[in-house]
């Protein structure tokens with residue numbers, strides 16, 4: 001053991017023979033605890049993001065009992081603390097507006113309570129970065145317990161994938177190819193168990209990133225939510241959290257630059273969600289690691305996509321990935337590119353964690369010489385439309401748009417865009433570049449997942465299913481299509497996207513990694529001079545604070561005052 005009972009943080013609450021100590025102990029006794037429940041034992045906070053309206057975390061009410069069992073087995077004292085649930089489907093306008101609120105809540109829950117370590121229960125998109133960013137900033141030993149993907153969807157003998165198939169069948173419905181009966185069968189077949197989305201969306205990407213960073217039991221992120229292995233993993237996480245406290249195994253011992261580079265490499269090989277870029281940068285900055293868009297673009301050029309999981313892959317889903325060897329199998333294929341000395345919650349190295357890794361199905365987890373896509377899943381574009389960068393997922397769009405010049409069709413807000421794209425007389429061709437602005441971190445606000453702008457109905461009717469689209473919004477990790485996202489700086493803060501007008505020519509050149517409007521500087525100067533800054537949308541409350549402190553997409557969208565280099569540390573509370 002690296003530390004003794006007297007050194008436990010919780011002992012400051014419970015051990016002193018003082019009036020304060022008496023107050024804390026008498027209140028534990030009020031709940032039915034005896035001194036043997038807490039004396040000499042690390043207190044482990046279990047941050048539970050269960051809620052009645054979060055289907056991805058529906059099993060956490062039960063799973064937390066298994067975590068507690070593990071903590072008790074290892075001689076710890078579990079306390080469950082409810083935390084903001086952030087259900088991707090139901091929280092509006094976007095869970096991204098609240099990721100940093102969850103991070104703040106996590107950090108302050110851990111700081112203000114008598115706890116020595118933590119288990120974090122999350123999985124639905126923003127919960128992974130939210131919980132881990134806060135816990136990294138607090139710095140106590142913690143383990144992340146990923147919710148696990150839900151089971152595959154089913155519809156008339158077909159497999160259904162979260163998100164991607166909803167849009168596919170919605171387009172079929174808009175085109176009159178299926179009716180209400182079929183649509184309702186899709187509705188009841190697409191999400192068949194608790195757990196997060198089972199495509200390689202943001203949830204699967206972010207839990208895998210937490211795994212590669214060493215914050216979960218190695219490989220835990222691939223276990224399906226409904227698999228009994230998930231229950232056993234929960235107990236093991238409980239036991240491990242107690243060991244971590246005694247060993248003083250804090251996040252800074254393994255959250256190094258090497259770990260973040262490993263996570264970025266694995267993300268590319270997974271065909272990750274575009275959202276990963278924002279969260280990974282924000283998480284790294286919390287750990288004091290400077291990861292930039294250019295690092296990710298450089299890795300993307302070198303690392304091929306190996307996971308044949310939708311939406312980048314053609315057939316498979318997370319359940320198939322697990323049976324094929326899961327994340328550990330994928331990391332084994334990638335081992336030559338990884339820093340195997342990177343550590344994790346177990347105190348062992350990544351290399352040791354991969355000793356028993358196998359790939360059982362090489363069509364699901366491809367070898368390096370037979371990738372799903374020869375480059376990584378993301379590319380970073382820069383140019384006079386996005387001086388600080390924008391993102392595209394080349395692997396999931398029609399290749400003809402990767403080098404394309406076409407006239408812009410620009411919309412300033414989502415409702416007017418929706419009205420136009422549903423107009424069957426709209427003057428639009430497959431060469432047009434559809435643009436939505438004022439949907440960024442400030443403009444949305446909260447950078448809603450509007451970036452997979454719907455293909456205009458007129459083009460759908462003509463059989464066209466892809467078109468080049470540009471926005472300062474994000475898109476769901478399960479989305480696909482030629483969508484340029486995260487244009488930075490966003491239009492709302494007077495980024496050059498605000499200067500674009502309909503019928504200007506826009507040029508995308510993937511090889512050169514460029515995104516430009518073909519408008520001369522003099523014209524742009526004139527437009528700039530006529531531009532007026534928009535009025536702030538909120539005058540009070542959390543959103544007011546959000547608008548004052550949110551950073552741009554290329555910087556990870558954290559609040560400036562939460563980043564590790566903001567200007568000092570937060571002291572421990574006086575007791």
Ligand code: FES
Nearest residue numbers: 056124196197203
């Ligand atoms: Fe929760 Fe997709 S809705 S992960």
Ligand code: MG
Nearest residue numbers: 125202476477
């Ligand atoms: Mg999502």
